[in-house]
Amino acid sequence: MSTQESSPISPSIISRADHNISRTHISENALKVLYRLKSAGYESYLVGGGVRDLLLGREPKDFDIATDASPEEVHKLFRNCRLIGRRFRLAHVHFSGEIIEVATFRATQEAAHDEEDGADIALDGGGRILRDNVYGTLEQDAFRRDFTVNALYYDIRDFSLRDYVGGLADLRAGVLRLIGDPETRYREDPVRMLRAVRFAAKLGFRLHPHTELPLRRLSPLLGDIPPARLFEEILKLFLYGFGLQAFEGLRHYGLFARLFPRADAALTAEEQGFPLTFIAKALASTDARVSEDKPVTPAFLFATLLWEPVRRQAAALEIQGVSAGEALRRAAGEIIAEQITHVALPRRFAAPMIEIYQMQPRFMQRTGKRPLRLLAHPRFRAAYDFLVLRAAAGEADKELADWWMRIQDNAAGEQHDLPGATPVRSRRRPRRGRHRHETSQPA
Ligand code: ATP
Ligand code: MG
Numbered sequence: 001m002s003t004q005e006s007s008p009i010s011p012s013i014i015s016r017a018d019h020n021i022s023r024t025h026i027s028e029n030a031l032k033v034l035y036r037l038k039s040a041g042y043e044s045y046l047v048g049g050g051v052r053d054l055l056l057g058r059e060p061k062d063f064d065i066a067t068d069a070s071p072e073e074v075h076k077l078f079r080n081c082r083l084i085g086r087r088f089r090l091a092h093v094h095f096s097g098e099i100i101e102v103a104t105f106r107a108t109q110e111a112a113h114d115e116e117d118g119a120d121i122a123l124d125g126g127g128r129i130l131r132d133n134v135y136g137t138l139e140q141d142a143f144r145r146d147f148t149v150n151a152l153y154y155d156i157r158d159f160s161l162r163d164y165v166g167g168l169a170d171l172r173a174g175v176l177r178l179i180g181d182p183e184t185r186y187r188e189d190p191v192r193m194l195r196a197v198r199f200a201a202k203l204g205f206r207l208h209p210h211t212e213l214p215l216r217r218l219s220p221l222l223g224d225i226p227p228a229r230l231f232e233e234i235l236k237l238f239l240y241g242f243g244l245q246a247f248e249g250l251r252h253y254g255l256f257a258r259l260f261p262r263a264d265a266a267l268t269a270e271e272q273g274f275p276l277t278f279i280a281k282a283l284a285s286t287d288a289r290v291s292e293d294k295p296v297t298p299a300f301l302f303a304t305l306l307w308e309p310v311r312r313q314a315a316a317l318e319i320q321g322v323s324a325g326e327a328l329r330r331a332a333g334e335i336i337a338e339q340i341t342h343v344a345l346p347r348r349f350a351a352p353m354i355e356i357y358q359m360q361p362r363f364m365q366r367t368g369k370r371p372l373r374l375l376a377h378p379r380f381r382a383a384y385d386f387l388v389l390r391a392a393a394g395e396a397d398k399e400l401a402d403w404w405m406r407i408q409d410n411a412a413g414e415q416h417d418l419p420g421a422t423p424v425r426s427r428r429r430p431r432r433g434r435h436r437h438e439t440s441q442p443a
Contacts (some may be wrong), residue, residue, distance in 0.1 A: 008139055011153075014161040014168065021054045021154055021161070029095040030063035033078070033102060034156040040077055042069040043138065045153040051161070052149050055171055056203065061240070065102045066141055066153065074102050088132050107136030108144040127187035128224065139164060146185070146192050147199065147211075148177045170208075176200055177208035186214060190221035193255060194233045201237075201245035215253040222258040227344035230259060231298075234343055238301050241290035244283040259343055262335060266308035275308040278393035285389065299352040300382055302345055304389065310335045310357060311395075324361035332357050352379060359383035360390070363400060371404075375411055384408070 023031060030046065037044035048064035067074065074091040075081050081093045081102075091102040107121075122131040132144075138153065145151040148167035155162060165179050176199050178185045178192065186192055193215055200207055207215075222230070237246040250256035257264040267276050282304035289296050313331035318324060332354045336345060345353075360383065362374050374380060384404055390396035 008137075009164060011139070011142070011162040011164045012168075014163065016159040019055065019161050020057070021051065021159070023159070025054050026050070027063055027098060027100075029093075029098050030065065030100050031156075033065055033093050033100045036077055037065070037067050037069060037074070037102075038156050040069070042067050042073070044069075044156050045138070045162070046156070047153050048145075048150050051152045051154050052171065052203075055152070055168075062098075063100055065100060066105060066138070067102055068105055068135075068138070069102075070104050070135065071102075074104075086131070087129075105136050105138055105141035106132060106144050107134040107140045123188075126221070126224070127184065128190070128221075129188045138162070143179055145179060146189075146195055148179055149199075149205075151179060174203070174205045175208050176203070176205045176211060178211045182211050183214045183218065186218050187221065190218065190225055191229065191233060193218065193222065193253070194230075194237065194250075197246055197249035197253065197255065198233075198237050201242040201249055202240065212253075215255070219254045219258050222255065223342075227340060227342060230342065231344040231346075234259065234301075235298060238283065239286065239290065239296050239298070241287050243287050243301075244280060247279065247283050260305055260339065261342065262309040262338060263305050266312065274393040274395045278307065278389060278395060279304055281392050282389050285385075297349070297352075297382075298345070299349040300356070300386070302339075302349060303353040303356045303386060306332075306335055306339060306353075307357075307390075314357075325358045328357045328360065329354060352382070355379045356383045356386050360387065360396075363387050363396075363404060366403065371407055372411070375408065 026046065030050070034044045034046065044065060044067045046063060047066045050060040050063040053060040069077070071083050071089050071091045074093075075083055078091075078093045080095065081091050084090050084092055089104075093100045093102060121129065121134050123129055136144075142151045142153070142162075142164035145165075147170075148165040149171045150167070151163075151165050152167045152171075153162040154160075161168070166177075170177050176196060178196070196207055196211060196215070199205060237243065237250070247256070250259070251264075251267075263279075267279070270276070282301075286296050286301065310328065310331045313335060314324070314327040317327035317330060322330070336350055336353075339345065356379060359374065359377065359379065362370070363383075365371070365374075377383070384401075387396055387404065388401045391398045391401035
């Protein structure tokens with residue numbers, strides 16, 4: 001080992017014959033970008049989740065590329081390219097249905113500091129990275145990545161892998177390990193705590209003890225992350241098929257309380273009761289939908305996560321004489337207003353979420369024309385699914401949920417329509433306008 005800081009560390013190089021990544025598993029668009037950068041004389045590597053997931057025999061969510069070309073140089077090479085990000089400047093190469101993310105090699109904190117070129121890396125008083133735009137070498141790029149298994153580089157020149165940080169050994173052992181000193185790395189970017197839980201849940205990996213140890217203590221650092229960024233992370237944690245595992249991880253390390261404090265307080269107050277069962281069942285059913293390729297929505301997710309605090313607050317309002325629907329609307333408004341100071345929730349998701357809540361008491365009205373009207377509501381299916389989960393958790397009447405299942409089957413039969421499609425066709429149009437009026441909230 002050299003004592004000189006600047007001397008390069010040689011990576012272990014795994015030749016094509018010794019790993020299982022084949023070009024047929026890499027998207028054509030990613031290959032196009034890799035080859036075009038190479039023929040323009042730049043280095044280009046596939047890196048991150050794409051390499052990790054292919055090595056594990058999984059289908060990557062997206063493909064990330066690392067290069068020594070600057071974002072501006074990448075921009076010149078691709079017509080369909082946009083530069084994004086201030087905190088972390090990146091090139092997005094757009095293809096139909098796919099975006100390939102191209103990142104220029106970044107220097108690590110120390111390297112950037114040594115070169116007195118640190119003007120483009122900015123840290124706040126707590127060590128958090130505010131900007132990270134000092135470019136570096138491949139080796140430096142490897143060390144500033146988060147986990148060892150995310151820092152494997154696939155070289156398009158000879159299809160070999162480069163491993164500077166022992167990522168391959170960790171991958172084979174099923175271990176998620178932060179590169180460098182964990183506490184420093186979490187302080188630089190507290191979202192790495194969420195990424196640790198996410199990758200552990202997604203890959204079924206365990207956290208290395210040093211990576212795991214600071215989590216609970218550092219969880220308050222999430223309070224400094226902009227709510228919009230946390231919203232994106234929440235979707236990646238909960239809507240990709242491993243939400244229940246992710247939820248358990250977040251709760252275990254005290255991270256959930258930082259993201260959804262009111263929901264967490266309600267769960268902690270009643271650890272064994274239906275609130276926890278309800279969320280667990282909701283997440284399990286979302287995971288099942290994802291594995292069946294059915295659509296899932298942030299509105300439904302947030303509706304389930306916040307149901308317990310909303311339900312409690314609405315119950316208190318009802319005692320004061322407010323009607324059930326109105327109580328739910330007000331309670332939801334208050335809980336959401338508080339919640340978005342932690343995790344953002346775009347209005348287009350908040351509105352349907354409130355509708356799902358407000359439809360719950362309407363399921364109790366089973367006489368006259370009311371059930372048919374409810375069936376025709378554009379949000380009926382989501383609200384009914386919500387009722388089924390409540391019943392499964394023991395919070396709503398099981399007989400009620402069954403009744404609504406039979407009613408839908410009957411209505412579907414009569415209308416020769418599919419269950420799940422809004423069954424009462426003839427009533428749909430006039431009712432729709434009316435419901436929109438009834439349920440839409442003033443902005
Ligand atoms: P997936 O795309 O499956 O969610 P990923 O590992 O590809 O997982 P991305 O968010 O796409 O995650 O990021 C690509 C790569 O960029 C990561 O694998 C990692 O090497 C690096 N990276 C991303 N976010 C961070 C971060 N906050 N700190 C350090 N490195 C990061
Ligand atoms: Mg990725």
